[in-house]
Amino acid sequence: MRQQCCKDLGVPEDCYKHLCNPTVLPDILNRHIVFEKRLNCGRYIVPITKCLTQGRDVGTCCLKEDHQDMYKDCYGICNGTVDNYGDYLREDFLMCFVSNVPTIFSCLLEGYKYAPTPPRNLELVSKTNHSAEFRWDEPAEFADLVDHYRIHLTERTGQYETGKYFITKEKNYMLEGLISSFAYTVHVVAHAGEYKNNSNWYKSGVSNLVLFNVGPQLPVSKNELLMPNRTTTVTLFCQLKLISYAERSLEWVKTIGEETIILESTEKYSIKIYQPEHRLLKDTILSALKINDFDENDFGSYRCYIKNTRIEYYETNVTLYDHSEQAPAPNPPETLLECCSKNVEKEHCRTICTKGLESKKTMIRPEKIVPPFHSCKEELHQLLKCTHDGLDAVPCCVHHELPYSCLGLCNEQFPMEKRDVRWFCKEHYKTIYKCKLEAMNNTPEGLGDVRPLHIWGWTFRFFWDKVEGAKVYHVYTRRKEGKWKVRVTLDNTVDVTSQDEAVIIAVNEFGQSLPYRLFYDINGWEPVDHW
Incomplete structure (x- = not known):
């Protein structure tokens, strides 16, 4: 009966004749052979487990009768909890099965006689x-x-x-x-x-x-993505905790009022779903939804749910937003060096983000950029966090199905370890850089050069070449590290009076460029990378 069950679920004969009949114990050699690459019976471990348990749970019997206490990675076969095809790839699964299959099969046989089937x-x-x-x-x-x-x-x-x-x-x-x-x-x-x-x-x-739920559905996370009308492609991210005994997949829906429309992978929607490779995260599932040919009808709320459930969700609301029409921030964005150096307290770690002491033009010293990792781990993490500078490349990285261990290189909200960065993530650098560039792709380029012209006294006129795609420019000025003044201009020229620090940023509907900074000293106005 159990062999027929396996056969009906697509298990090949070379696999079900050894694994689906608990009355016949496979010999030691066959216990190894069935999991080798040639037969690869581990691919069918889920239907095999379903047929073996027949709705019983003999896990207690397996544990109590086990004389190889160190191996328990295959005991999902005893209670039907092997619900992931990757389970058999775990390091100790084969060792557990080879050692404990006599116990497992005998407990299953007992269960057929004395255990009820499910309610x-x-x-x-x-x-x-x-x-x-x-x-x-x-x-x-x-x-x-x-x-x-x-x-x-x-x-x-x-x-x-x-x-x-x-x-x-x-x-x-x-x-x-x-x-x-x-x-x-x-x-x-x-x-x-x-x-x-x-x-x-x-x-x-x-x-x-x-x-x-006895109340409303539970929002695991609510997010807002601000996008302008000229958006052509949007990628959304989702992370949920799997639900025991529910499907190990998820689905995306678009909500319109009280209605929900389930989204399927098409030319319009590209959906990627996978589970992290990390063993400690085996109850987590990741997904990305890429919306192509984005138009005004695509703005709105998107949710992901564990498939065929509606009790909790991860939501992103895509909202129409034009960055160039918003009031500028009171202070200009920090440079990489400023952001990084604020959190470097250990003296021997300061080469991570060195500020020039003698010249404001001094950049990071490449020959000493990476001090010993073991003692500067937090400082290196801070540097990487600063390089994100508000960019979220995670949706793109997940759409390319990057390992969870590498997502810390896409956004600082994810953990990052030295071993993963140096070895495990090395082959994914190209994809990570591509995703970061994609996140910046629609924002304007930074100013190429600013040419100051002395008008009279302490008044200077700044000229620069128009930046392609820029709609406005945010100009910040101040004197001797005082309070910033900010103005918005449509022109590529501005007059500055009695100031010795300036920052100019090009802005379009998608966001802003990198800042162009100038500092006034005895040599006149010069571009700098920090104050």
Whole structure:
């Protein structure tokens, strides 16, 4: 029966004859061969597990009867929790299987005799702002062995989850004390009587999963992306925590009032979905939605959900916005050196972002730019954080399916380790640079050169070549590190009186250029990289 189940789910004969019949134990040689590249039976570990467990959970038996206590990476086969095709690629999976398959197969055989199958048709009957009532049907097999049911409730905040369970002998239960700011999942497990003083020994797998809120849907994250009318392409990012026993995928929707439209991958929408390679993040899923041929109808709210669920979401609202029509900030943006040097406290780390002491033209000293990493880790991270300068290349990086460990090079909100940057991320540098350039692509170039002309006294007239695509220029001036004055001009010339510091920025509807800075000393006005 189990071999036929595997066959029906597409498992090849060379795999199911060794892995789908617990009555016949594969010899040591075949335990290795089935996972080698030639047969690669690990590709089918999910349907194999489904057919082996037959709706039972014999995980307790596997753990208690195990005499190889150091290997437990394959025990998802005992309780049906191998739900990721990558699970078999884990370092200790093969060692665990080779050592423990006798225990696993014998426990599965016991389960077929003494464990019930899952409760059926779990449903939410009613709910209030603080409670929810559930009911279900008895198992299809061995219902007479059921001693009690456990109702498993998981409370989710979007970032964290907490599990608890309740016991009943009935086929219904009222959950109380629920909170409107949480999202919830519920499943039920049927337990047979105690065996070896343990009520978990013989039990079913999980029932169908019910997901619900007693309040509104839970926003995991809400973001706004400001884009002008001339936008042609927009890429959005999503990160969600997977829901146990739900699908390990997600879906994008566009919300229009109370309506939602599910988006599919087409020429208009390009959707990429993947899970981080990091073992500690195996319950996280990433996605990017790229909207091509963007037009005025594409502005609005976009959400991603775990597929076929509607209890929590990650949202980005794409809003019409013209940067050139906004009032300038009270202070000009910092240069890389200024941003970096503010947080470098260790003397031997100062070469990371050295300010010239004798000349304001002095740039970073390339021969000493990287001091020992182990003692300047935070300072290097600060330098990389400053290079982002408000640019968010993460949506583009995720659309190219970059490893999670490298996303710290796309935006400072993600962690970054030396090992990952130097070795693991090296092959992705080209893509990261491409994404950063893409984030800057529509903003104007910086001013090429500013030519000061002395008019009279302390008055100078600044001239510069018009920047292609620039709609306005923000001109900041001050005297001796005093308070900045800012003005907006449409022209490529401006008069400055009684000032000795100036910053000029080109602005269009997409954003602003890098700042062009000037400083006045005994030699006149000269461009500088810091004050």
